Amino acid sequence: MSVWTWLKFVTFLWLLRKAFKLARWLILAAAAVAAWPVTAVAGAGYAAAWLRGWPPVRLYRAAAWTLIVTAAWLAALETSDPGFLAAREPGRAWGVGWDQLTMAGLARTFALLAPVAMPAGLALAGLIWAWRIYAVTTGLGGITASAPITFDSRQWKRQVRTAKGLTGAPGAVPLLARGGTIPVGGTIRAVGHRWHPVLALPAASCARHMVIVGATGSGKTNLMIRLWAGWFTATTAAARAGRGDRPLLVVLDCKGGRDARRKAERTRRLLYGAGARRVAIWPDEARLCLWDLPPDELAVLLYQMIDSGTGAAAYYADVLQAVISLAVLAPCGPPLSTQAFLDRLNARWLADAWGDGRHLAEAEHARAAARHLPDIQLRYATLLRRLGPALDGPGTLAEADAWYCILEGTRERSVAEAQAMALTELTAHVATSLDGEPRAMLLAADDYSAVSARVPLSNLYERGRSLGIGIQVSAQSWQGLGATEDERYRIAATADGGVFVLNTPHPEPLAALAGKRRVLETAHRIIGGAWGDGGTTREQRAWTADPDLVRRLAIGQACYIHRGAATFVQVARPRPSPLSLLPPPAPPVAPVAPVPEPHTEPAAAPDPWPSPASLDDILGPEAPR
Amino acid sequence: MTTTPNPFQALGLPERPDLTDEQVHAAWRNIAAATHPDRPDGGDLARYTAASAAYAELRSPWGRSEAYADLASPASGEPDTSPIPVIPGGEPPPVPPWQPLLALTQIPARISSGRPLRLAIRSLIAAGLALIVLQLIPGTPAAPADIVGLILWFVLTGRKDLAPPPER
Numbered sequence: 001m002s003v004w005t006w007l008k009f010v011t012f013l014w015l016l017r018k019a020f021k022l023a024r025w026l027i028l029a030a031a032a033v034a035a036w037p038v039t040a041v042a043g044a045g046y047a048a049a050w051l052r053g054w055p056p057v058r059l060y061r062a063a064a065w066t067l068i069v070t071a072a073w074l075a076a077l078e079t080s081d082p083g084f085l086a087a088r089e090p091g092r093a094w095g096v097g098w099d100q101l102t103m104a105g106l107a108r109t110f111a112l113l114a115p116v117a118m119p120a121g122l123a124l125a126g127l128i129w130a131w132r133i134y135a136v137t138t139g140l141g142g143i144t145a146s147a148p149i150t151f152d153s154r155q156w157k158r159q160v161r162t163a164k165g166l167t168g169a170p171g172a173v174p175l176l177a178r179g180g181t182i183p184v185g186g187t188i189r190a191v192g193h194r195w196h197p198v199l200a201l202p203a204a205s206c207a208r209h210m211v212i213v214g215a216t217g218s219g220k221t222n223l224m225i226r227l228w229a230g231w232f233t234a235t236t237a238a239a240r241a242g243r244g245d246r247p248l249l250v251v252l253d254c255k256g257g258r259d260a261r262r263k264a265e266r267t268r269r270l271l272y273g274a275g276a277r278r279v280a281i282w283p284d285e286a287r288l289c290l291w292d293l294p295p296d297e298l299a300v301l302l303y304q305m306i307d308s309g310t311g312a313a314a315y316y317a318d319v320l321q322a323v324i325s326l327a328v329l330a331p332c333g334p335p336l337s338t339q340a341f342l343d344r345l346n347a348r349w350l351a352d353a354w355g356d357g358r359h360l361a362e363a364e365h366a367r368a369a370a371r372h373l374p375d376i377q378l379r380y381a382t383l384l385r386r387l388g389p390a391l392d393g394p395g396t397l398a399e400a401d402a403w404y405c406i407l408e409g410t411r412e413r414s415v416a417e418a419q420a421m422a423l424t425e426l427t428a429h430v431a432t433s434l435d436g437e438p439r440a441m442l443l444a445a446d447d448y449s450a451v452s453a454r455v456p457l458s459n460l461y462e463r464g465r466s467l468g469i470g471i472q473v474s475a476q477s478w479q480g481l482g483a484t485e486d487e488r489y490r491i492a493a494t495a496d497g498g499v500f501v502l503n504t505p506h507p508e509p510l511a512a513l514a515g516k517r518r519v520l521e522t523a524h525r526i527i528g529g530a531w532g533d534g535g536t537t538r539e540q541r542a543w544t545a546d547p548d549l550v551r552r553l554a555i556g557q558a559c560y561i562h563r564g565a566a567t568f569v570q571v572a573r574p575r576p577s578p579l580s581l582l583p584p585p586a587p588p589v590a591p592v593a594p595v596p597e598p599h600t601e602p603a604a605a606p607d608p609w610p611s612p613a614s615l616d617d618i619l620g621p622e623a624p625r
Numbered sequence: 626m627t628t629t630p631n632p633f634q635a636l637g638l639p640e641r642p643d644l645t646d647e648q649v650h651a652a653w654r655n656i657a658a659a660t661h662p663d664r665p666d667g668g669d670l671a672r673y674t675a676a677s678a679a680y681a682e683l684r685s686p687w688g689r690s691e692a693y694a695d696l697a698s699p700a701s702g703e704p705d706t707s708p709i710p711v712i713p714g715g716e717p718p719p720v721p722p723w724q725p726l727l728a729l730t731q732i733p734a735r736i737s738s739g740r741p742l743r744l745a746i747r748s749l750i751a752a753g754l755a756l757i758v759l760q761l762i763p764g765t766p767a768a769p770a771d772i773v774g775l776i777l778w779f780v781l782t783g784r785k786d787l788a789p790p791p792e793r
Contacts, residue, residue, distance in 0.1 A: 068777055107757070108762060114767065115767055170787065172785035175789070
């Protein structure tokens with residue numbers, strides 16, 4: 001074969017390929033023009049999905065809904081012209097339409113064909129959009145090599161915008177959705193999970209163990225309050241319908257401070273809107289009684305509340321435990337108040353209590369411990385005085401629907417740790433108590449790391465699991481979940497209610513819980529600075545919950561990781577239905593007593609006003625006056 | 626517990642949630658220095674009080690995000706029901722079997738507490754298109770089907786503009 005013949009042959013093949021390609025496009029174009037009502041709907045659906053960042057399933061569901069229109073059209077057709085002539089009608093309308101190529105004529109044809117064109121067009125749009133996403137993400141489509149990155153970034157922005165618009169609608173994300181699920185917010189993107197416009201969790205997810213990790217200001221509190229209110233609403237609704245017990249929510253705000261009071265007020269307002277009858281804020285407005293605990297549990301708790309140390313101090317710890325047991329388990333019954341307990345840490349009291357002749361061993365122990373008693377009494381007097389009167393009763397957890405407990409973990413860590421222990425024990429007591437009303441319980445610990453030095457979070461988890469209490473724990477970072485890597489993994493991996501990750505600088509360990517997914521990666525051969533025809537596609541692994549995406553989450557955005565899949569969500573600000581809000585309290589109308597004029601001393605000439613730089617010396621270093 | 630309608634405005638700061646502690650502190654100090662009541666000229670007590678309250682609200686990142694969310698929230702003017710230590714009355718009554726019918730009576734209140742303007746626009750669009758359909762293809766089987774489609778669109782897209790029912 002000569003060179004000329006070979007060249008002719010190659011050119012012929014090239015022309016043939018191009019001719020086939022052209023013919024294919026022409027056939028497609030002809031079909032699109034011929035079925036123009038379907039093409040118009042498909043184009044509109046594709047454009048809407050592209051602009052709003054919808055997944056293809058959104059278009060498929062819209063197509064399914066429009067089948068109702070088709071059904072109505074078939075019913076109307078059968079009524080007006082019996083005999084199942086529906087198959088002929090679209091063809092007739094389409095044929096007539098070509099004779100009326102005016103705006104009015106086209107509109108008339110479209111209106112006649114809409115019952116068929118709508119579902120077909122939307123389904124077609126879904127298929128084309130799915131193909132487009134597949135082509136771009138695998139590297140088969142796009143003009144430039146950076147097309148997948150640009151496409152993903154653009155779609156993320158549009159998905160966020162759509163989710164924000166949805167969460168802004170008053171009825172889109174209520175506290176409780178149909179089926180008793182708890183809406184969280186507008187779905188931005190679902191990877192592995194089934195896509196729904198609003199991410200809604202089953203109430204049972206909140207009743208198990210859930211972990212929430214997010215830095216300060218990332219929207220963690222909003223998310224937690226929404227979950228509490230949603231769980232409360234769902235459980236209350238179930239109880240009213242006779243399908244469960246009344247809810248009891250116990251929140252431990254372990255950081256305390258001014259923000260905690262604001263959060264407590266907001267939670268209370270929301271829970272009242274959700275149907276709560278009493279929401280108590282501890283220790284500001286309500287008290288609990290530590291001495292209501294069963295004697296054995298009380299003795300263990302009192303022993304644990306004191307930091308007894310290790311090594312050589314273990315001897316002292318044993319003495320301490322023995323003395324506490326003698327004081328609490330005395331034959332006359334357990335102490336009923338702080339003062340009664342402190343009075344028992346006295347050699348004479350213990351000798352009298354156990355000196356009835358029937359408890360010779362205990363009386364001997366009391367005599368042996370006598371020289372340690374003043375020290376022990378001093379330590380407990382100091383601890384219980386620092387704890388304040390809020391654990392000295394009266395009051396029980398069962399008296400309210402929800403408790404918001406504020407622990408000053410930042411200011412007084414040791415006191416807050418002791419309080420956390422006591423409150424956890426009281427919660428466990430309510431869960432195990434046989435004489436009280438059974439309650440569905442959720443124990444939520446916000447920033448638990450502030451008090452977790454002596455009660456590891458994993459203990460709290462295991463306790464909750466054994467008692468059937470839902471545990472929800474939040475931390476500001478992965479490191480805040482536990483003291484060791486082992487403990488952190490134990491907490492995160494056993495969160496069967498799911499893990500919410502908000503903006504946090506080190507999300508990799510949490511993102512790893514979602515695992516990886518299979519993706520396709522296409523490599524193109526480059527010829528002269530442009531893509532050639534050749535290339536290869538191979539299977540790769542990619543993060544299901546991309547840590548870089550998690551790291552870039554804005555305020556109020558979260559990634560929900562559950563069962564090896566992830567959903568990115570724009571959390572909606574929790575708000576009770578305006579119809580359930582009570583009217584504001586009426587202003588007091590009592591007559592105002594006349595206030596006498598204050599007596600003023602003649603003032604000396606004021607000092608020169610300082611500069612703003614030295615204002616802290618006058619107003620204090622932090623708070624305004 | 627919001628102290629001013631707009632704490633950002635009280636401190637002369639832009640309404641953004643990503644302000645830093647230093648920015649807020651500096652803004653408060655400038656206003657406090659200019660308006661403190663102990664100044665020789667008597668200061669401006671009202672402005673100083675407003676700025677101090679706003680500073681207390683915005684001094685932490687959480688407070689700023691809350692205040693920002695309060696501003697962004699369309700329902701920020703809703704009646705304040707706190708504090709209510711105990712709501713008098715016994716347990717709420719059980720759900721009656723005719724609850725779905727009662728829900729229909731709540732629709733006017735749900736419309737007025739939701740986004741009535743958007744609902745009105747949606748209904749106008751649906752009604753206008755229905756009229757056009759009736760004008761274009763009167764008496765054909767497709768006309769009632771198209772109107773069913775428009776009603777379906779109105780119901781599916783408009784329900785999110787209603788306020789949630791009281792039990793949700």
